[in-house]
Amino acid sequence: MTDHIRPVPLDKAYRLLNHGPTVLVSSHFDGVDNVMAAAWACALDFAPPKLTVVLDKATRTRELVEASGRFVVQVPTAALLNLTNEVGKRSLAHHPDKLQQAGIGLLRLSGGTLPFVDGCSAWLECALVPEPHNQQTYDLFIGEVVAAWADDRVFRDGHWQFDSAGPEWRSIHHVAGGHFYAIGEAMHARERADE
Amino acid sequence: MTDHIRPVPLDKAYRLLNHGPTVLVSSHFDGVDNVMAAAWACALDFAPPKLTVVLDKATRTRELVEASGRFVVQVPTAALLNLTNEVGKRSLAHHPDKLQQAGIGLLRLSGGTLPFVDGCSAWLECALVPEPHNQQTYDLFIGEVVAAWADDRVFRDGHWQFDSAGPEWRSIHHVAGGHFYAIGEAMHARERADE
Numbered sequence: 001m002t003d004h005i006r007p008v009p010l011d012k013a014y015r016l017l018n019h020g021p022t023v024l025v026s027s028h029f030d031g032v033d034n035v036m037a038a039a040w041a042c043a044l045d046f047a048p049p050k051l052t053v054v055l056d057k058a059t060r061t062r063e064l065v066e067a068s069g070r071f072v073v074q075v076p077t078a079a080l081l082n083l084t085n086e087v088g089k090r091s092l093a094h095h096p097d098k099l100q101q102a103g104i105g106l107l108r109l110s111g112g113t114l115p116f117v118d119g120c121s122a123w124l125e126c127a128l129v130p131e132p133h134n135q136q137t138y139d140l141f142i143g144e145v146v147a148a149w150a151d152d153r154v155f156r157d158g159h160w161q162f163d164s165a166g167p168e169w170r171s172i173h174h175v176a177g178g179h180f181y182a183i184g185e186a187m188h189a190r191e192r193a194d195e
Numbered sequence: 196m197t198d199h200i201r202p203v204p205l206d207k208a209y210r211l212l213n214h215g216p217t218v219l220v221s222s223h224f225d226g227v228d229n230v231m232a233a234a235w236a237c238a239l240d241f242a243p244p245k246l247t248v249v250l251d252k253a254t255r256t257r258e259l260v261e262a263s264g265r266f267v268v269q270v271p272t273a274a275l276l277n278l279t280n281e282v283g284k285r286s287l288a289h290h291p292d293k294l295q296q297a298g299i300g301l302l303r304l305s306g307g308t309l310p311f312v313d314g315c316s317a318w319l320e321c322a323l324v325p326e327p328h329n330q331q332t333y334d335l336f337i338g339e340v341v342a343a344w345a346d347d348r349v350f351r352d353g354h355w356q357f358d359s360a361g362p363e364w365r366s367i368h369h370v371a372g373g374h375f376y377a378i379g380e381a382m383h384a385r386e387r388a389d390e
Contacts, residue, residue, distance in 0.1 A: 042247065044335065052335070160370060
């Protein structure tokens with residue numbers, strides 16, 4: 001179902017991550033696709049949009065990112081809770097059929113070899129901004145967002161639509177082990193008269 | 196009401212940020228306290244626990260952090276929605292009475308001059324890990340968490356208790372403008388028999 005996938009203007013891309021969801025990180029190099037879960041991903045800049053993500057040295061995805069210089073950060077939905085938990089626990093090194101076992105479908109939204117996880121609510125295609133000291137010392141990777149998409153059933157006109165989309169569209173926020181929280185209700189702060 | 200504030204073991208401190216809440220960053224130098232809001236804060240490591248936070252060059256808090264080498268990252272609750280939005284929009288440079296206007300109460304949990312915002316659910320006291328290149332190029336600051344506390348009405352035994360605490364205790368997750376989402380319901384991923 002790619003009919004609902006729409007480009008997101010780059011100046012709105014930060015909104016896809018701003019509320020702190022747990023994400024999936026995917027990459028590809030030399031015929032190998034992989035997907036991992038990451039709770040430690042965060043917006044870093046508005047224009048051009050950048051983000052940070054922590055990729056442990058034990059992950060195969062890190063190797064693919066370092067080799068290809070490209071990766072995708074995407075926002076899984078509550079419907080992908082088990083899938084997200086499974087790709088976060090299993091390494092491709094020990095489970096060569098990890099993606100099939102987790103039931104992951106891959107799209108090639110950008111037209112190249114980069115894999116995008118089907119069923120997510122939003123996708124940020126990133127070019128690695130090489131920072132060897134950060135990568136080696138902190139496992140911290142910086143990506144510049146070069147393109148973004150979202151499913152218009154849950155993000156449109158530059159805004160998340162969690163209140164009107166079904167509960168299966170909620171972003172998920174990892175705490176520890178298999179424990180997550182779904183994002184909840186919208187709240188709007190008071191506007192002061194002197195502003 | 197500090198009766199409910201309990202130390203959190205450092206090996207559990209990452210859980211206070213893992214679900215991606217918007218935070219308040221406070222600091223102190225030379226008699227000046229300040230507090231700002233930051234949606235771009237993220238866990239970076241487990242042991243010792245570290246975190247990242249983006250501090251724009253226009254913020255007064257950044258000056259205090261760079262001068263003192265210390266700051267607090269704390270998790271505001273839904274009850275602090277308006278306060279969080281206000282300290283995120285106003286700079287101490289233009290609003291010298293910013294903290295009073297927002298109705299912020301400060302605690303000195305660590306016994307020194309560092310200010311901790313009253314009414315939050317969790318507090319992480321950080322020592323700046325100086326990385327001048329990251330700070331200058333990306334506005335990206337790294338802190339090592341040297342102590343942590345939480346209010347036992349919403350975080351205890353190493354776990355968030357959002358389901359049993361009242362809705363006023365929910366963490367808040369900023370999207371844009373005055374728009375936030377509260378954290379929602381707990382979700383537990385399936386455990387597979389082969390694990």
